[in-house]
Amino acid sequence: MSQATKTIQEINERIRKGTAVILTAEEMVDVVRAKGKSAAAREVDVVTTGTFSPMCSSGMLFNFGQEPPLIKASKVWLGNVPCHAGLAAVDAYLGCTEPSEDDPLNKVHPGRFLYGGGHVIEDLLRGKAVRLKCQAYGTDCYPRRELDKSVTLADLKSAELLNPRNCYQSYNVAVNTGSRVIYTYMGPLKPGMRNANYATAGQLSPLFNDPFLRTIGMGTKIWLGGGTGWVIGAGTQHNPKPQRNERGIPLTASGTLMLKGDMKGMSAKWVRGVSILGYGCSLSVGVGIPIPILDEEMAWFTGVSDADITMPVRDYGHDYPNGVNNVLAQPTFEELKSGEIAVNGQKVRTVPLTSYALSLEIAQELKAKIEKGEFLLTEAQDRIPSK
Known part of the structure; x- marks a missing residue:
């Protein structure tokens, strides 16, 4: 771990004074690419991330x-x-x-x-x-x-959005090699691999920007559903030891977060009921997490681009329901966003479940709140295992 050049307290003081430099994760990609991680670490104080996607492990704890x-x-x-x-x-x-x-x-x-x-x-x-x-x-x-x-x-009397497992760090790309349409939590999958459905917000996604959870932990203040939320620990199914690429990006589904927030401060724009044809119901949740740029390492992590991220393609027609962890391909997120990937020599149309446009809007909204001094960063009170 590299030596810290800033503390969260110092960054918060800059936010209070109105001198902090805040970028979205999308903007940070260009800064790191153009200036390098050392200059980016000196110039940037906070990078904001965002994701808006179905998150089935969500719900409301309430007292009537x-x-x-x-x-x-x-x-x-x-x-x-x-x-x-x-x-x-x-x-x-x-x-x-x-x-x-x-x-x-x-x-x-x-x-x-x-x-x-x-x-x-x-x-x-x-x-x-x-x-x-x-x-x-x-x-x-x-x-x-x-x-x-x-x-x-x-x-x-009270209503808390209490989500046991959100913000998956990477996830499967779902295809169907079978002979009939199948209905899954990843949406309908056509036979013969005629579509590939995928989730997460790529370079905007929170845990791709802090892959080893250096700054995200229990007690991290976040933007949740349009209001204020908190990370309360590792999410269920959290895997701290995935295989990773040279940037630390997991090659398979790995980290997850458990989140909570007061629903009375949230907006229906960012918390929406979902019907997934042939499968059931879910909830699309908006999450934005600020990443403090403490040093060069955090600048490097937050400079991750869609081209640096790969995601595993799995067969939901046979392998997935039978517990077979076979990976058919490992396309980049950039390729997935292009609308077409190659799987075993076959061109397959891609379909996102996560809204990149709304994920970017979340990162921009969080950026604006920090710039106005309406949102300060918090120190994690306990680390979430990451390696």
Whole structure:
């Protein structure tokens, strides 16, 4: 690890004075390429990243408050979507992939959900009222057995976006070598490898810009869903020891983050319910993470370009569902963005699940907040394993 040339405290002082130099990760690529990492480290203080993509391991932890007579809910539904209620009396968790029990599309075509937990979360952020239904077994201190009413986000005593696994550091490119269309969380995949679906925001993606998690850890303040959020640790399925290229970029799916933030400060523009044809429901989440340029090493990392990033192509028609980790190809993100890649000598059309345009808008919005002094950086309170 190279010797630090700046501290986060020094960078924050520059932000307060209005003298800090803030660039998006896209802008940093050109600076490092033109001037080198040493000059970039001297000139730049913060690089902002962003991603807007379906993140299935997301949900809302909420408390709906008490009213007499009191209740200890054992079963909870929001918008006819089942929630987990094995918590305290009026706490529950709504997972974004849980489908509505009365989804009209699912009744006609099982597995083709139209509405689910992610859509309930978006409806609440849009100020809509949703139906809250609770059942309870009744106790001396909590005698009520049923509750049925409409609630808005403002009515909830608290509502936290609590996401166990977000911001994957690299991910699979999904193809289908089979003979029929298959419906996956990566979207519909045509037979004979007629499309390749991929995710992440490439050079804008947070964990590509800090591949060894030097600055991102427990307690890192982030931009989440249009409001303020926090990294609360490693995400589930976090893999600290992937194979990497010479820039430290993982060759397979690896790092993940666990995130939280107060939904009452968020926007439905950046937290949207998703229906994935033939598979189910999800939630697209916007995340922006500032990377402090402490030294030359961090300048070098944040200078990563789409051409430096490769992603593994896997067969979801056979290998993936059977747990076979065979990699068919390793195209660059630049090639994926071009609209076509080569897999085993075959040209395959590529389809992004992540919006690069909205990811860039997030990085730009975070940049503007820092430049105005409205967003300061934080020291990570604990490292997330990375190697």
